[in-house]
Amino acid sequence: MAKTLSTVVALIATAALCFSTLVGVAQAAEEKLVVDGKVYCDTCRVKFETSLSEAVEGAGVKLICRDRESQETKLEMEAETDESGHYKFDVEGDHAEEICEVHLVKSPREDCNEIDKGWNSARILLTTDVGVVDSIRHANPLGFMKKEALDRCAEVLQSLGFLPIN
Template identity: 90%
Template sequence: MAKTLSTVAALIATAVLCFSALVEVAQATEQKLVVDGKVYCDTCRVKFETSLSEAVEGAGVKLICRDRVSEETKLEMEAETDKSGHYKFEVEGDHAEEICEVHLVKSPREDCNEIVKGWNSARILLTIDVGVVDSIRHANALGFMKKEALEKCGGVLQAMGFLPIN
C-alpha cells in the first residue's frame, strides 16, 4: 500500500511539473516585451552623445525583425519620439530566431536630419530566453547629425579628454 501511495504521489508530482512547464511556455509566447530608446541630435558631429546633444521630438524610428536564415521580415513597427526624444514599441511574442534592430527613419529638424550609415540602427534581443527578467529592452541611443557642429563642441570634447589642451 505504501508503494502504491508513493507511486501515485510521484505521478502527481510529475503531472504538476509538466503542467507548470506548459503554462510557462504559453506565458512566454503571450508575453509582451517593451523596446525603449532615445533619439538625439549630435550637435558636435562626433557619433556619440555629449552634454551639448539635444533630444529630437517627433523623430521617426522603425523596429524591424528578420529571420536569421532567410532574412525574411517577420515584424515591422514604426514609432515617433516624444518631447524628451524617447520612443517605445510593445512587441508580442518571442523573437529569439530573429535579428531585430531599431532604425532611424526621419527627423523633423531641418538643421539636424543627416543619417550616417553604420550609425543609424541599434540591435536589440527580443526574447525572454536571455537571462533578463525585466520585460523592458533598452536600445542604444540613435543620433541624427547636425549640419554644422556647434562652436562650443571643442571645449566640451577637450573636457572629455578627446582633444589636447593647448
C-alpha cells in the same frame, strides 16, 4: 481526522490555484516585451551623446526583425519620439530566431536630419530566453547629425579627454 483531511485537501487546492495563477502571469509577461530608446541630435558630429546633444521630438524610428537565415522580415513597427526624444514599441511574442534592430527613419529638424549609414541602427534582443528577467529592452541611443558642429564642441571634447588641451 476527516476535518484534518479536508483542511489538507483545501490547502493543496489553494496552493495549486496560486501556482497556476503565477504560471499564467509569468507566461503573459514572457509574451510581451517593451523596446524603449532615445533619439538625439548629435550637435558635435561625434557619433555619441555629449552634454550639448539635444533630444529630437517627432523623430521617426522603425523596429525591424528579420529571420536569421532567410532575412525575411518577420516584424516591422514604426514609432515617433516624444518631447524628450524617447520612443516605445510594445512587441508581442518571442523573436529569438530573428535579428531585430531599431532604425532611424526621419527627423523633423532641418538643421539636424543627416543619417550616418554606419550609425543608423541599434540591435536589440527580443526574447525571454537570454536570462533577462525584465520585460523592457533598452536600445542604444540613436542620433541624427547636425549639419555643422557647434562652436562649443571643442571645449566639451577637451573636457572628455578627446582633444588635447592647448
